[in-house]
Amino acid sequence: xxxxxxxxxxxxxKILVENLRLPEEDLTDDAKLFGDDIxxxxxxxxxxxxxxxxxxxxxxxxxxxxxxxxxxxxSKYVMDNLDK
Amino acid sequence: MKMNILDINKRIKQRPPFxxxxxxxxxxxxxxxxxxxxxxxxxxxxxxxFPDMPVMPGVLIIESLxxxxxxxxxxxxxxxxxxxxxxxxxxxxxxxxVVPGDTLTLEAKVTMAAAGLYKFAVKASVDGALRAKxxxxxTAASRDKLYSKD
Numbered sequence: 322x323x324x325x326x327x328x329x330x331x332x333x334x335k336i337l338v339e340n341l342r343l344p345e346e347d348l349t350d351d352a353k354l355f356g357d358d359i360x361x362x363x364x365x366x367x368x369x370x371x372x373x374x375x376x377x378x379x380x381x382x383x384x385x386x387x388x389x390x391x392x393x394x395x396s397k398y399v400m401d402n403l404d405k
Numbered sequence: 406m407k408m409n410i411l412d413i414n415k416r417i418k419q420r421p422p423f424x425x426x427x428x429x430x431x432x433x434x435x436x437x438x439x440x441x442x443x444x445x446x447x448x449x450x451x452x453x454x455f456p457d458m459p460v461m462p463g464v465l466i467i468e469s470l471x472x473x474x475x476x477x478x479x480x481x482x483x484x485x486x487x488x489x490x491x492x493x494x495x496x497x498x499x500x501x502x503v504v505p506g507d508t509l510t511l512e513a514k515v516t517m518a519a520a521g522l523y524k525f526a527v528k529a530s531v532d533g534a535l536r537a538k539x540x541x542x543x544t545a546a547s548r549d550k551l552y553s554k555d
Contacts, residue, residue, distance in 0.1 A: 367492065370520045372517075374520035
């Protein structure tokens with residue numbers, strides 16, 4: 322993960338902590354957000370989409386679920402789609 | 406902006422006995438609203454909640470606040486195929502019981518609006534004293550999707 326993606330990943334982590342009230346220590350870059358690790362659901366995914374839209378101006382509405390798997394995949398998608 | 410019951414009826418579809426905002430004293434679309442709901446002993450739910458001790462159910466305080474939120478959401482009623490539905494009720498506290506004779510002052514303030522999601526900080530008070538507070542989130546949904554099985 323380069324410095325740019327690191328910065329994005331940290332902001333996404335902050336969104337998850339503040340908007341979804343998740344404990345920061347559980348949110349490693351590769352923790353499965355919707356799997357056994359964190360256990361998010363479809364309601365949470367809408368909040369993630371809104372948080373990312375607000376923070377980065379990147380729309381993830383209708384984006385394939387593989388991009389939602391971890392903070393790493395989310396940050397990569399945001400980085401690849403900034404300024405598009 | 407202010408709204409009386411006739412104005413409110415043009416904007417929301419709930420009707421008695423499930424209409425829980427009776428007057429709006431302040432409305433800034435997309436930002437904030439303040440309104441009232443009068444709590445009367447004649448309300449049907451007091452017959453059972455509870456027979457000897459009428460107390461307004463907390464979920465109906467949430468409903469009152471949710472109805473006020475739907476008035477804040479801009480253009481909520483413009484597109485007949487899109488409805489805003491309650492998505493999440495977070496961090497609610499019911500500080501003190503709401504009983505017949507109370508006038509609930511409802512307040513809803515938008516804390517986030519992005520990607521079809523609205524989040525509100527809401528509170529209900531009586532005579533200036535807090536009775537309940539929490540957060541409510543809404544999302545846009547297509548009417549058809551509400552009735553689909555998946």
